[in-house]
Amino acid sequence: MFSGIVERMATVVAVREELENKHFTLRSEITPELGIDQSIAHNGVCLTVVETAGDTYTVTAMKETLLKSNLGELTVGDRVNIERSMRPDALLDGHIVQGHVDQTARCTAKEEAGGSWYFTFEYTPQGGGHTTVEKGSVAVNGVSLTVVDSKEGSFRVAIIPYTYAHTNFCDIEPGSTVNLEFDIIGKYIARMMQNYMK
Numbered sequence: 001m002f003s004g005i006v007e008r009m010a011t012v013v014a015v016r017e018e019l020e021n022k023h024f025t026l027r028s029e030i031t032p033e034l035g036i037d038q039s040i041a042h043n044g045v046c047l048t049v050v051e052t053a054g055d056t057y058t059v060t061a062m063k064e065t066l067l068k069s070n071l072g073e074l075t076v077g078d079r080v081n082i083e084r085s086m087r088p089d090a091l092l093d094g095h096i097v098q099g100h101v102d103q104t105a106r107c108t109a110k111e112e113a114g115g116s117w118y119f120t121f122e123y124t125p126q127g128g129g130h131t132t133v134e135k136g137s138v139a140v141n142g143v144s145l146t147v148v149d150s151k152e153g154s155f156r157v158a159i160i161p162y163t164y165a166h167t168n169f170c171d172i173e174p175g176s177t178v179n180l181e182f183d184i185i186g187k188y189i190a191r192m193m194q195n196y197m198k
Helices: 063-068 161-166 184-197
Strands: 008-018 021-027 039-042 045-053 056-061 079-084 103-113 116-122 137-140 143-151 154-159 177-182
Touching (some): 116 161
Antiparallel strands (some): 008 079, 021 056, 039 079, 116 154
């Protein structure tokens, strides 16, 4: 489990395909602290560390993950938001994030707002709680954010300068693809309502 509070950005240094899987090797200053089998969220996707070497580590994404996230688009030089699993005794500064991306969205607007930024994202509603609510939580590329201007199939988020500088929101432009994980509580409520209406 994660909180959506990004620790660092890691840089992709190699991408290797093996059948329908992709192995990503990334460089990060926290690599010496990582262990094999450790879970790390990459742009909000929970992946397992399978190898470490110096300041780089490798994770593997399978076909299902590549289809539902933006990881399949990663190339050498891209920056990725990373977060280690939340400790049980840690403060929950963001919201409950599982690292299970629901779908992708496309950035349709980026507006400067007196030193901060507004980003607008559009996505195809798929039911099952894949929706946002005004002032609710959503994880975008693994970043825990508060929704503004929630509409059917779109929403905006406000990004403060610190978040802009320390996550890959600084690389997001109109046309960019991002990962979405909708609020787990909302997804459970949506499922219960579906079952109740049957």
